[in-house]
Amino acid sequence: MxxxxxxxxxxLKSLESESIEIFREVAASxxxxxxxxxxxxxxxxxxxxxxxxxxxxxxxxxxxxxxxKWKFREMIEFRxxxxxxxxxxxxxxxNPDGLAAGINPxxxxxxxxxxIMKTQALRQALNAGQYDAAIGGARRDEEKSRAKERIFSxxxxxxxxxxxxxxxELWRIFNTRLAPGESMRVFPISNWTELDVWTxxxxxxxxxxxxxxxxxxxxxxxxxxxxxxxxxxxxxNPGETAREEMIRFxxxxxxxxxxxIRSDAADLPSIIMEMQASRTSERxxxxxxxxxxxxxxxxxxxxxx
Amino acid sequence: MxxxxxxxxxxxxxLDLWLAEQTDKGLLRFLTCGSVDDGKSTLIxxxxxxxxxxxxxxxxxxxxxxxxxxxxxxxxxFSLLVDGLTAxxxxxxxxxxxxxxxxxxxxxFIVADTPGHEQYTRNMATGASNADLAIVLVDARKGVxxxxxxxxxxxxxxxxxxVVLAVNKIDLVGYDAGVFDAIxxxxxxxxxxxxxxxxxxxxxSALRGDNMLAPSANMPWYRGPQLVPYLETIEVASDRVxxxxxxxxxxxNRPDLDFRGFSGTVASGVVAVGDDILIAASRKPAxxxxxxxxxxxQPRAIAGEAVTLVLDREVDIxxxxxLVHPGETPDYSNQFQARLVWMNDEQAIxxxxxxxxxxxxxxxxxxxxxxxxxxxxxLEHSAAKTLELNEVGTVTIATDKPIAFDSYADNPLTGxxxxxxxxxxxxxxxxxxxxxxxxxxxxxxxxxxxxRKVRAELKGQTPQIVWFTGLSGSGKSTVANLIExxxxxxxxxxxILDGDNVRHGLNKDLGFTDEARVENIRRVAExxxxxxxxxxxxxVSFISPFRNERRLAREIAGDVKFSEVYVNTPxxxxxxxxxxxxYAKARRGEISNFTGISSPxxxxxxxxxxxxxxxxxxxRMADELYAxxxxxxxxxxx
Numbered sequence: 001m002x003x004x005x006x007x008x009x010x011x012l013k014s015l016e017s018e019s020i021e022i023f024r025e026v027a028a029s030x031x032x033x034x035x036x037x038x039x040x041x042x043x044x045x046x047x048x049x050x051x052x053x054x055x056x057x058x059x060x061x062x063x064x065x066x067x068x069k070w071k072f073r074e075m076i077e078f079r080x081x082x083x084x085x086x087x088x089x090x091x092x093x094x095n096p097d098g099l100a101a102g103i104n105p106x107x108x109x110x111x112x113x114x115x116i117m118k119t120q121a122l123r124q125a126l127n128a129g130q131y132d133a134a135i136g137g138a139r140r141d142e143e144k145s146r147a148k149e150r151i152f153s154x155x156x157x158x159x160x161x162x163x164x165x166x167x168x169e170l171w172r173i174f175n176t177r178l179a180p181g182e183s184m185r186v187f188p189i190s191n192w193t194e195l196d197v198w199t200x201x202x203x204x205x206x207x208x209x210x211x212x213x214x215x216x217x218x219x220x221x222x223x224x225x226x227x228x229x230x231x232x233x234x235x236x237n238p239g240e241t242a243r244e245e246m247i248r249f250x251x252x253x254x255x256x257x258x259x260x261i262r263s264d265a266a267d268l269p270s271i272i273m274e275m276q277a278s279r280t281s282e283r284x285x286x287x288x289x290x291x292x293x294x295x296x297x298x299x300x301x302x303x304x305x
Numbered sequence: 306m307x308x309x310x311x312x313x314x315x316x317x318x319x320l321d322l323w324l325a326e327q328t329d330k331g332l333l334r335f336l337t338c339g340s341v342d343d344g345k346s347t348l349i350x351x352x353x354x355x356x357x358x359x360x361x362x363x364x365x366x367x368x369x370x371x372x373x374x375x376x377x378x379x380x381x382x383f384s385l386l387v388d389g390l391t392a393x394x395x396x397x398x399x400x401x402x403x404x405x406x407x408x409x410x411x412x413x414f415i416v417a418d419t420p421g422h423e424q425y426t427r428n429m430a431t432g433a434s435n436a437d438l439a440i441v442l443v444d445a446r447k448g449v450x451x452x453x454x455x456x457x458x459x460x461x462x463x464x465x466x467x468v469v470l471a472v473n474k475i476d477l478v479g480y481d482a483g484v485f486d487a488i489x490x491x492x493x494x495x496x497x498x499x500x501x502x503x504x505x506x507x508x509x510s511a512l513r514g515d516n517m518l519a520p521s522a523n524m525p526w527y528r529g530p531q532l533v534p535y536l537e538t539i540e541v542a543s544d545r546v547x548x549x550x551x552x553x554x555x556x557x558n559r560p561d562l563d564f565r566g567f568s569g570t571v572a573s574g575v576v577a578v579g580d581d582i583l584i585a586a587s588r589k590p591a592x593x594x595x596x597x598x599x600x601x602x603q604p605r606a607i608a609g610e611a612v613t614l615v616l617d618r619e620v621d622i623x624x625x626x627x628l629v630h631p632g633e634t635p636d637y638s639n640q641f642q643a644r645l646v647w648m649n650d651e652q653a654i655x656x657x658x659x660x661x662x663x664x665x666x667x668x669x670x671x672x673x674x675x676x677x678x679x680x681x682x683x684l685e686h687s688a689a690k691t692l693e694l695n696e697v698g699t700v701t702i703a704t705d706k707p708i709a710f711d712s713y714a715d716n717p718l719t720g721x722x723x724x725x726x727x728x729x730x731x732x733x734x735x736x737x738x739x740x741x742x743x744x745x746x747x748x749x750x751x752x753x754x755x756x757r758k759v760r761a762e763l764k765g766q767t768p769q770i771v772w773f774t775g776l777s778g779s780g781k782s783t784v785a786n787l788i789e790x791x792x793x794x795x796x797x798x799x800x801i802l803d804g805d806n807v808r809h810g811l812n813k814d815l816g817f818t819d820e821a822r823v824e825n826i827r828r829v830a831e832x833x834x835x836x837x838x839x840x841x842x843x844x845v846s847f848i849s850p851f852r853n854e855r856r857l858a859r860e861i862a863g864d865v866k867f868s869e870v871y872v873n874t875p876x877x878x879x880x881x882x883x884x885x886x887x888y889a890k891a892r893r894g895e896i897s898n899f900t901g902i903s904s905p906x907x908x909x910x911x912x913x914x915x916x917x918x919x920x921x922x923x924x925r926m927a928d929e930l931y932a933x934x935x936x937x938x939x940x941x942x943x
Contacts, residue, residue, distance in 0.1 A: 011332040011413055013610075020611035021570045024556040028624050028665070053568075053611070055599035057560035140404045147403040147418075167732040168427055168648050170434035171721050173662055177730035191415060193406050199324060 012200055015192055016049065021172065022151060022188040023053035023135070026061075029176035030133040030184070033061040034091075034126070039075045040252045042137035042189065044208045045197050049188060050135075051086060062089040064125055064134075068117035069094055070105060070254035072230050078209045091129070095121035105256040106235045113254070123159050126183065133176075133184045141193045151190045157181035198272045211249045212271065214263040218242035225259035250275075330408070333536060336417045336432045336465070338456035339442030344473045348442065348511035349405060349418055350383025355518060355533065356407040356414075383511070402432045411537040426459060426681055426695035427648040430735060433463040434721070437541040440469045440532075441492075445478045445508070449491045455681045457492075461499035462644060462697065462737065464717055467541055468496070470506040471532065475524070476513050482526040503539065507532050545608035549633035550574030550582070551711070551719050553664040554626045558613050566597060566613040567622055572664070572718040574630070576614065577605035584620065585627040585635055585709035591616040625666040627709040627719070635719060636741035639707045640673070643722075643736040645692065645700050651726065653692035653734060655700075663722040666708045670724070674701035692734075701742065713737035757865075760840035766797050768837040769937060770862050771930075773846045774855060774909060775872030776901050777887055778879035780918035780926070784872065785846040787927035788934070792842060800836055802829055803846040817898045823854060830858035837865040842934065850906040866937055870930065871909045874918030876901045913937075 026033050035050060037043050050059045065079055083090040095103075098116040105113040126134060140147050150166055152174045167175050178184060189197070201208060218229040220240050228249075229242040234256070236242075247260035248271070265271040339345040405416045417432030419425070433439065439460050443453055460468065470492050478484045489506040496504060507516055508527055515521035516531045551572040558566035576582070580593045595615035596603050606612040614628070622628075629635060647653050653672060661670035676699045678689035692698045713720030720738045725731070761768050771788070773781040785801050792799040807829055808815075815821040826849055833843045849855050859867050879901070880888040891899035898904045914933055916926045 011330060014332065017570055017609055017611040021555065024568055024611075025665075028556045052599040054556075054558065055613070056564060056566075056597065057558055141406045147405060168431045168735070169732075170431050170723060170735045171718065173664075173721065173723050173735075175662065175723060175725055175730070175732045177660070177725055179730060191404070193408075193413075195408075202324065 012196065012203060015189075015196060016052070016200070018172075018191065019049045019188040020053040022174075022186065023050055025174055025176065026133050026135060026186050027054065029174075032129065032131050033133040033135065033186075034064045034129055034131040035059070035061060035135040036122075036137070037063045037065045037079070037090075038137065038252070039065065039071070039079050039209060040137075041197060041201060041208050041212060042139070044206050045189060045192075045200055046135070046137045047082065047086070047088075048204060048206045058087055059089070061135075062091045062129070064091045064093065064129070064131075066118055066121045066125060067092050067094045068113070068121070068254050069099065070113070070117070070233075070256060072209075072211055072228070072252065072255045072258075074211055075209055075252060082207075091125070093121055093125035093128070095124060104233075105254055106233075110257050113257070117254075126159060131183060132178055133186055135186045135188060137189055138187045139192050139194070139197070140190050149187065149190065151187055152176060153185040153187065154178075155183045155185055159183065161185075195272075195276070198268075198275060202268050202272060209252060211252055214246050214248040214266045214270075216244045217247050217260070219245050219247060219260060226261065228255055228258070228260055230255040330411065330413055332413045332415065333438065333539075333541065334415045334417065334436050335438040335440060335536070336419065336429070336436040336460075337440045337442065338419070338429060338460070339440075339452075339473075343442040343444045344511050345418075345442050347383045348440070348471065348473065348509075349416060351511045351514065351517060352414075352416070352533070353405065353407050354383055355514075356409050402428050409533065409537055414536065425455070426646060426697070429456060429459045430463055430646045430648075433460055433465050434735070436465055437543075438467040438469065438536070438539065439465045440471050442471050442473050443488060443492070445472050445475045445484055445488065448488050449495065451682045453492070454495060454684070457496055457499055458679075458681055458684055459646075459697075461501070462646070464500075464713060464737065466500070466502040467539060468501045468504045469532070469535065470504065471511075472506060472508045473511055475508040476510040476515060480508075480515075480521075480523045482524070485527070505529060505535065507535070543608075545573045545718075546575060548573040548608070548716055549635075550576055550580075550628070550630045551635065551716060552576055552582075552614065552628040553666075553719070554622055554624055554628065555665050557623060564615075565619075566595075566615050567626075567628070568611075568613045569665075570611045571606050571608050573608045573716055574633075575605055575607045576628075581631055582616075582628045583631050583634060584622055585629050585637055586707070587621065587626075588634075589620050590631070591618050591620050593617075625664070627664070629709075635709045635711045635716075637707050637709050638741045639704045640701065640742040641710065642676075642699065642701055642739045642742060644679075644739060645672075645698050645724075645734050645736040647692040647694055647696050647698070647734045649726070649731055649733040650694050651729075651731070651733065652694075653698070653724075655690075658727060659733065660725040660727055661702070661704055661708075661722050662725060663708055663710055664719060668708055669705040669727075670702055672700045673703045676700060699739075700736075702736070710738055710741065712740050714739075757838045757840060760838075764798050764840045766840070766842060767866060767937070768840050768842060769866035769868065769934070770833045770837055770843045770845060770858075771868050771870060771934060772833075772849070772855065772858060773844070773870045773872060774849045774912075775874060775918070776876060776879045776906055777848055777899075778882045778884055779872040779874035780916070780923060781846045781848075781872045783923045784916065784918075784926050784930065785844045787923060788930055789844060791927060791931050792934075797842055798840065799842040799844060801844045801846060802833055802836075804848075807832075822851070823857070826854040826858055827861070830861040833858070834861050834863065834865060837862070848900050848906070850900045850904065852907045852909070855909065868913040868933070868937055869909055870914045870916065871912035872916045872918045873908070878919045 035046065037047065054060055082088065095117055098121065103113055103116045138146055138149065140149060150169050152169065153161060154167055155161060176184065219226045220229060220242055226245065226247055245262060246264060248263045248265060249258055249260050252258060263274060265274045337345050337349060403418045405418055407414050417436055419428040419432040441453060441456055443449060470489065472485050472488050475485065485508045492506065493504065507529060508524055509516045509532055511517065515523055516527065518533050519531060551574060553569050553572055554567045555569040558568045576593060578593050578596055581590060582593060583590055593614055594617045596606050597613040597615065627635065655672040655675050658669055658671050661668055675689055675692065677686040678692065678696055678698045679686055681697055689698060711719045722736050723732050724734045726733050757768060773785055775781050782803055785803065789799050789801050812825050812828055815825050829845060829847060833845050836843045855869060883889060887896060887899065888902065890896045891902040900906050914930060
């Protein structure tokens with residue numbers, strides 16, 4: 001009745017089974033599901049679980065990547081390789097209005113850039129695809145407001161989350177019913193912790209982008225945050241130059257908004273150990289959260305994952 | 306782990322060791338019950354802090370926020386770790402179940418934290434549905450309260466088997482053993498009937514840390530376990546693996562025409578390659594030939610594993626079907642009794658149509674009977690016409706078509722369900738099945754169309770046609786009426802078709818020509834057959850003078866038991882009785898084609914019964930015939 005493994009099942013195996021069950025419930029219950037793919041480690045686990053859930057069938061829904069055009073170049077290469085290797089039905093969407101307006105993190109700041117190129121872009125893509133279920137990789141341990149997110153989280157026709165009107169979720173019975181125009185956000189790895197994700201990646205040998213591993217990379221340091229100079233669009237402040245440092249990333253996103261950390265952890269075991277020893281929370285490196293207090297709650301209501 | 310890693314072991318080796326340790330770790334899901342006043346947030350905050358899950362950045366802001374508040378030696382108000390919901394309260398967000406994660410060297414924990422007072426029953430039921438254990442918090446100064454009883458009742462309803470009674474704020478009663486003992490004794494007495502498998506009471510101070518991790522020096526009188534070590538070691542392993550196999554088919558896996566598999570999670574029991582299985586609904590058998598995962602085929606799968614099964618033959622299986630072992634089948638029925646927790650502002654109304662979801666089965670259903678409501682504070686039963694939000698009722702539920710289920714006590718995953726509003730799609734209520742009604746394990750529902758057999762079983766009789774023939778005035782109707790009365794008095798369902806009720810309606814367009822007589826009998830025979838199909842004992846009382854007509858009637862009856870009763874009364878006797886004056890009229894030539902006078906009567910060659918109307922008393926004849934009808938009924942395959 002719970003993920004508490006019955007004799008013989010490790011907790012990772014139990015978590016895996018629970019997630020697979022959720023994936024299958026989506027495939028069986030919705031007309032047009034889609035899986036969000038952000039190329040990060042959580043997405044990599046999600047993709048691996050989806051492949052397991054439907055094997056030997058292909059994943060029976062498309063994989064959607066919202067490309068802000070400011071992702072690390074390596075992420076895009078990784079994404080396209082995964083799509084080829086796993087025969088994915090990959091859909092890439094960029095907000096054409098934002099692109100035309102030249103929205104970028106340097107001129108417009110993280111809040112505007114994220115809203116237009118990510119939140120609004122996602123809404124466009126979901127509307128265009130008329131998806132009734134969007135699968136995401138959010139976890140309940142990430143942030144306080146996520147702690148009470150449902151696994152099957154109902155969204156109204158405007159993709160907004162109504163926290164006052166959440167459906168109670170008992171046992172493993174998921175209410176997947178929708179009215180026309182409404183949709184569901186589904187989080188198969190809700191009950192995983194960050195450590196679970198890393199140990200699972202290690203145990204299963206799941207491929208993740210090399211950006212997670214410490215390498216010498218060109219960076220500039222701004223108010224204590226290490227920003228990687230990933231391409232020639234980078235705006236240097238007067239007197240600023242890139243210098244090589246041994247860094248890695250704990251979360252991946254738009255490169256000008258992703259803070260790296262100094263690290264020597266060049267392989268998975270070292271990362272896991274370093275992470276275990278570290279005493280700062282995961283989202284600290286994510287610049288979008290620090291823009292305003294309670295931002296995650298607000299972003300979620302607006303439709304951000 | 307940092308100690309291990311500080312050694313000279315290579316990262317990889319150290320990690321392998323540590324990973325092995327992680328894998329051996331169990332996961333305990335528990336629920337905390339109690340209000341903020343009882344120190345619940347402080348308790349959870351303390352657990353998170355002690356497991357060193359609070360990160361440096363969080364700790365720094367916590368110390369700042371804790372000024373001017375009640376803190377322990379660490380200078381931290383632990384409740385702030387959990388109660389970071391102030392902003393949400395201001396926004397009017399429903400405060401409901403939150404899940405928190407921590408781990409120790411021995412175990413991983415997921416805590417379902419269910420704050421909020423108004424929605425307490427609903428939230429607690431939700432949190433409890435996936436919990437192995439519950440911590441029931443009691444303030445040592447207040448003892449067992451109404452609220453404590455309510456929480457415990459909901460735990461019992463949802464089937465949480467392991468309970469820790471944490472008597473908190475024991476420091477505020479001077480670490481008094483007497484206070485603790487009295488609370489424990491009162492709670493044990495109350496909880497005796499709630500079906501908890503383990504119950505341990507621990508005196509703690511979440512704020513000061515007494516009896517949280519280590520024995521408290523303040524309570525030398527206490528010999529029991531400390532909270533965290535107890536949570537780390539309590540054995541809650543479910544016996545799901547030992548229960549009968551339940552494999553609900555979630556998704557039919559069909560990548561191409563050459564492969565057809567059935568994907569799902571083993572809800573209970575073990576399934577192995579070579580096993581004979583049955584589909585719970587259709588009772589069709591098959592054998593397991595493969596158990597697939599992306600990691601390769603495996604010889605068996607145990608409860609909790611998500612796999613894909615392949616069978617040895619083509620059988621009709623779709624989502625919602627449950628695969629089981631022969632001899633260990635679940636209930637398969639359209640009615641059961643359940644306890645229902647109502648979770649919506651829209652009240653529960655018997656007779657209204659809802660959608661019921663149980664496993665992967667989704668069917669229309671309604672509450673057919675609201676037996677009583679249980680007051681969650683007093684546990685008293687009271688009559689009720691509806692259920693309001695947060696109320697608990699015992700109900701009968703009927704589904705539009707049969708579903709496979711177990712009682713919740715036997716198998717929580719196949720014994721629990723939710724009810725969904727058909728218009729708003731809201732989850733209205735959650736239920737646990739007590740038992741199936743109209744137990745039907747041995748009935749073959751494969752052919753369960755409503756048919757003569759089913760209707761007959763409902764009526765507890767063998768449908769049949771008893772066909773009377775004889776001259777007008779022979780006594781057919783007298784005996785037929787006595788038989789009908791007798792059958793009805795015995796609780797059987799019988800009906801008489803005679804000239805009076807057929808000739809005036811159904812057959813009033815027919816005259817008395819030969820063709821009309823044949824058509825008359827044909828229609829009567831068809832109606833008799835329909836009535837027998839409906840499960841009735843049909844008594845037909847017509848002169849029916851011609852053998853061919855009677856043969857036709859017997860043919861129309863088909864496989865319905867058909868008996869011919871010949872009331873053999875001589876013409877002279879009949880004519881002498883002449884109850885309706887018909888013989889006189891016929892003699893006067895006023896009625897043409899009158900049987901016995903101007904038209905022949907062909908006596909039956911091999912009747913099932915011959916009654917001698919001239920010499921026998923009608924009651925005796927009825928008695929004799931009743932015995933025969935009963936005899937014909939028994940042993941006859943419907």
